Amino acid sequence: MTVYFHMKTTPNLFVVLLAISSIRVLGCTRVGFYEKTCPRAEIIVQDVVKSAVKANYTYAPGLLRMFFHDCFVRGCDASILLNGPSTEQTATPNSHLRGFEVINRAKTMLENECPGVVSCADILALAARDAVIQTGGTFWEVPTGRRDGLVSLKSEAEDLPSSRTPAEDQIKIFAKKGLNTEDLVTLAGGHTIGTAACARFTDRLYNYKNNHGPDPDIDQVLLLHLQTLCPHNGDHGTRVALDTGSVNSFDNSYYENVRAGRGVLESDSELWTDPRTQRFVQQFLGDKKNHELKFTKKFGRAMVKLGNVEVKTGNEGEIRRVCNKIN
Ligand code: HEM
Incomplete structure (x- = not known):
């Protein structure tokens, strides 16, 4: 980049250098960024x-x-x-x-x-x-x-969404990051794998919203299952599958569970209760083969969107030498 100044308005050299060094060079992410610099x-x-x-x-x-x-x-x-x-x-x-x-x-x-x-x-x-x-x-x-x-x-x-975040707030939190309601429901499908600690949902089992009883919307079979795994005053660190029945496979059964009141987290159940999110849950339900493919494909697309949230590119930030500390 060449910078020209009229003689009379030439600013002090230090200020010029400072201005040039603070110019943010922005790039964008692209597939194959390391093709030449680190092919493997x-x-x-x-x-x-x-x-x-x-x-x-x-x-x-x-x-x-x-x-x-x-x-x-x-x-x-x-x-x-x-x-x-x-x-x-x-x-x-x-x-x-x-x-x-x-x-x-x-x-x-x-x-x-x-x-x-x-x-x-x-x-x-x-x-x-x-x-x-x-x-x-x-x-x-x-x-x-x-x-x-x-x-x-x-x-x-500390502001990341929690297991008790209502659908309305989940929608707002995602919107702030440029992700729409469909992205939210699709990405929440990540709960098709993995587990949650009992601590995240015991209130639903024993004292839901101070009613001294369980969440009335939770499926009875799931309730008994969760109460067995997470006894009232038991170990709150015990971990329980988020997608009961198919925790190890990335499939659309999470959505079947959400529809049937078998979402383990309250935030999952909310996706069915709220009509704004329910319509997107619905698109992943039904005949397994087609809807599973639809979900997994859409999941990839939503992950690309998630992966572009507020990214730093060009000369912003740095390339760390080790990942757990800055250079
Ligand atoms: C509003 C949205 C979300 C809420 C409220 C939420 C909440 C939670 C909670 C409370 C847990 C259990 C954590 C624990 O006990 O250790 C969990 C686990 C998990 N979440 Fe989410 N989550 C949300 C969105 C997402 C998204 C967008 C993804 C991925 C794209 C995701 C992927 C996972 C996975 C894979 C686990 C299992 C972790 C493990 O087994 O170690 N979640 N989530």
Whole structure:
């Protein structure tokens, strides 16, 4: 870039340099960003995720959720990966996140292969896709070129939606990130894999909205099942499948459960109770083969949208050398 100044208006050199150095060069994410600079980047991430999930299935839901929680706080910039006394990781909604070691492993391998090139934010986006594939989801291309953020604050992560967030607020929270109601319902389908701690829903089993009894809308069979797994004064850390009956496979049965009052979290049940979200749940119900494909394809598209939330590109942020601390 060439900058011309008229002699009379030439500002002091320091100010000029300062202005030029603070110009934000913005880019955008695109498929194949590392094609030339690190051609094996995607394969390396895929291999690491594949062997991690094979050894321990819980990494798959862990990585998917970690990506969501990263993108909703300061955008998809790997701020969730930063260690420290009051970083996002220490916020209550992030207390059970898992998969950090998988990302770190991939980063170490990528730094050996092409140092300083692949961002942690991209590794997380690719890992989330690969985790879904490992559980039976449909492949989607992940645009890359994200840069890593420099800031991570516990206080900002405390606002992530919780198991008690009503549909109306879920819609608003997603809209603030540029995601519509269909995106919300589609992405909530991520609950087709993984588990929740009893603590997230025991109120529904024993004292729903201070009624000294269970949530009247919960299916009776599910209620007994959950009460057995999560006794009244039992261990609130016990984990229970979010998609009863098919927790290990990325299919559309989550939506069947939501319709039947078998959503484990109140936030899941809400998607059926509220007509604005119910109509999108409905599109994933019915004849298994077609609707499953519809869901998994739409899920990939919605993940691309999620992956573009407030991304840093160009010369913003940095490419971290290790994912858990800034350079
Ligand atoms: C308003 C929306 C959402 C709410 C209120 C919500 C809430 C929750 C809660 C409370 C848990 C249980 C956490 C625990 O006990 O450790 C959970 C788990 C999970 N969530 Fe969500 N979630 C939402 C959206 C999403 C989205 C958009 C995704 C992914 C695209 C996602 C993926 C997951 C996964 C995979 C798990 C299982 C984690 C594991 O097994 O380690 N969730 N969610």
